[in-house]
Amino acid sequence: MSAQSDETYETFLEQVNRIEYLDDASGYLSWDQQVMMPEGGTPARSKQQSVLSSLKHEVLTDETVADALDELDAADLDERQQAIVREVRREHERAVRVPRDLVEQLSEASSNAIPVWEQAKEEDDFDHFAGTLAELVELRREYAAEIDPDRDPYAVLVEDYEPYLDIETIESVLEQLREELPPLIEAVGESDVELTDPFTGTYDERDQEALVRDALDALGYDWDRGRLDTAPHPFSLGTQFDARVTTRFASDDPMKALGSTIHEFGHARYTLGLPDEEYGTPLGSSRDLSVHESQSRLWENHVGRSRPFWEFFTPTVEDRLGIDTTPQALYEAANEVYDDNLIRVQADELTYHMHILVRFEIERDLVRGDLEVDEIPGVWNDKMESYLGVRPETDAEGCLQDIHWSYGNFGYFPTYSLGSMLAAQLFDAAEDELGSLDEDIAAGEFDRLAEWLTENVHSHGCRYTTPDLIREATGQNISADPFLDYAREKYGALYDL
Template identity: 55%
Template structure:
C-alpha cells in the first residue's frame, strides 16, 4: 500500500502471525461445530459437543497466552513495521493481554457451560419454563464475571464484557446513542399510532415451509449470494457462521408470516457479505477478520436499506408471486408497505419492525447490565422484562417463551445486544455515504447489486481489523459515528409511509 515500507518483517512477526493462524483455525472449527449443533446435530449429541467445544476453547486459550506469544509481542514493541503489520500486532496484543490472566480451566468451563446451555435453553423455551433455565443463566453470568475480573479487576465486569464485543468504542458513546433513540423513537411510534393509517397486510392463512424456503433461496440468488461459498439452513434462532471461504446463513419459518423469514434471510445474507468480502490472502491474520461492532451494520443495511425499499420490490415482486400461492394480484406498493408496517404489539425482537426493534434492544441491555452488576436477581427477570415491554412498547408477553426466553444470547454471553442498535446507526450512515457515490435506488430497482457489494467491500470489508472501529466508520463515511443519519432516515421514511 502507498506510503508503506516493503522491508521483510521481523522473524518475531512471522512467528506471531503463524501462531495466530493456528488460533484462527481453531476458532472457525469451533464456530462450525456450533453451527452443526444449532442446525443438524442429533438431539443426543449435546454432551459430546459441549466437551469438544470446551477442549477447543482451552487449547486456543493456551496457545494464545503462552510465553512464546508474550516474547514475540515484546520483541515487536519497538520494531520497524508497516502500518498493516502494526495493526495486526495491535489486535493480537489486545487479545493476548485480555486472555493472559484468565485460567485455562475457567475458559474451558465457560465453553462447556455455554454449549450445554444451548440445549437447555431450547427445551426451556419450547416448554415455556424459565425456572429450568434460570440456574444456567446464573452460572454463565458468574463464570463471565470471574473472567472479566481476571481480565481487568479495576473495571466493572459489565464494561469488560462490553469491550469484548465493542473494542475501541467507548461504552459512553453507545449510551449517548441509546439516549438519542430513547428520545426520538417512542414519539415517532406514537405519531404513527395516532395517525390511524393502516399499511397493507396482504398475508393471511398459512404458508408451507417449502414455499417459504424457496422464496428465501430465490432472495439469496437475487441479491448475489455466492452459493459456492455458502448455504441456507434453518435454526431456532437465525444466525450466520463463516469466514471468507465459507459463510453459511440460517433462517426460520413462521407459518402465518412469510415476510418474517424473508427479511431474516436477507439480514443474515448481509452478515455473510461481510465475511465473504474479507481479504482471502489475509486469512489467519487479524487483517482477515471482521469487526463484531461493524457486523450488524452490514446485515441491517441489506435488510432495511435494500430489502425493505420500494425499488427492491419493483424487481423482486415476481419472485414472491411465483413462490407464494394466492398473491398474483399483489402490487409493489402493497409488498413495500407489508415489509415496513410498524407493529408495536409485536413481542418478538427478530420479528420486530424497524423502529420498535430498538426498544427491544434497549430493554435487553438494561436488564443485561442490572443482572450482571447484581442489581437484579435471576428470578426477577421475567417480571422486569414484562414491565419494560409494557413501558417501552405498550405490550406484555403472554409467556416467558415470547419474553425473556426468546433470545439465544444469554446461553453464552452478555453486553452484546448493543451491536444491533449500533449496526442500524452505522448502516444509515453507510447508506448515506454509498448514495453519494452510487444510484442505489436505480441499481436495486434493476437488480444490479454487484456495485453495492463492491462499494461495501472497498470501504469496509477489505480492511478487516486494520482500523479501530471509529476510524473505520470515519474512513468509510467521511464523518465520525453519529446517530443523526439514522434519526433522519427513520423520520423521513415513516413520515412518508404513514402520511404524518
C-alpha cells in the same frame, strides 16, 4: 525490519494463524450443534468445545507470543503488520489475565446451556433455565473480574464484542434512541393510515424456502462458499471461504423468513468480502459486531425494506407464493410498525430498538449485581409494557425468546442498535459517492453497492478500529443522527405524519 525481527514476525504469524483456525473450528462445531447435531450429542460437543477454547487460550497466552509482541513493538513494521500486532496484543492482554480452567468452564457451560434454553423455551418454563443462566452470569462476572477487577464488569464484557467504543459512547447512543424514537413511534400509532398486508393465508415451507433462495440468488450469495439451513434462532457463521446462513419459517407470514434471510445474507456478504489472502490473520477477520451488524441491517432495511426492492422482487413473490399483489402492498407489509409485537427478530425498524433497550438494561443490571436471575421475567415484562405498551403472556415470547444469554454473551445486544446507526451512515456514504441506488435496486442490480461495501468496509478486515473505519468510509464520526433522519423521512411518508 531487521532479519531477526522478520524471523520473529513470521514465527508470530504462525501462532496467530493457529489461533484463528482454532476459533473457526469452534464456530463450525457451534453451527453444527444448532443446525444438524442430534439432540443427544451435547455432552460430547461441550467437551470438544471446551478443549478447543482451552487450546486457543493456551496458544494466545503462550510466552512466545508475549515475547514476540514485545520485540515487535520496537520493530519497523508496515501499517498492515502494525494492525495485526495491535489486534493480537489486545486479545493477548485480556486472555493472559484469565485462568485456563475458567475459559474451559465458560465454554463447556455455554455449550451445555443451549439445549437447556431450547427446552425451557419450548416448555415455557423459565425456572428450567434459571439455574443455568445464574451459573453463566457468575462465570462471566469472574471472567470480567480477572481481566480488570476495578472496572465496571459489564463494560469489560462489552469489549469482547465492541472493543473500540467505550460504554459511555454506547450508552449515549442508546439514550438518544430512547429519547427520540418514542415520539415517532407514538405518532405512527396515532396515524389514521392503515398499511396493506397482502398475506392472508398460510404458505408452504417449501415455497417459502424457494422464495428466500431466489432472494439470495438475486442479491449475489455465493453458493460455492455458503449454504442455507434452518435454526431455532437465525444466524450466520463462517469464513471468507465458507459463510453459512440460517433462517426459520412462519406459515402465516413469509416476510419473517425473507427478512431474516436477507439480514443473515448481509452478515455472510461481509464475511465473504474479507480478503482471501489474509485468512488466518486479523486482516482477514471481520471488524467486531457493531460493524458486522451494520452490514446485516443495511441489506435487510436499506435494501430489503426499500420501495425499489419490491418493484424488483414482487413478481418472484407472486410466482412462488401464488398471490396477486403490488410492489406498494409488499413495501407496506415490510414496513408496518407493530407496537404490540413481542418478538425482537420480527420487529420493525422503529420498535426494534426498544427491544434492544429492554435487553441492554436487564443484562447490564444482571452483570452489575443490581438484578437477580429470578427477577428477570417480571422486570422484562414491566419494561416491555413501559417501552412498547405490550406485556408478554408467556416467558417463551418474553425473556426466553433470545439464544444469546445461553451462550454467555452478555454485552452483545448493544451492537444491534449500533449496527443500525452505522448502516444508515454507510448507505448514505455509498449514495453520496455512487449516486442514488434506487434504479439499481429496482432493476435487481446490487453489484455497485456490494462492491462499494467490499472496498470501504470488508476488504480492511481489522486494519482499522471501529471509529477509524467509519471515518475512512463515511468521512464522519459515529452518530445516530443519519438513522433518525432516515427513520423520520421514511415513516413520515408511510404514515402521512
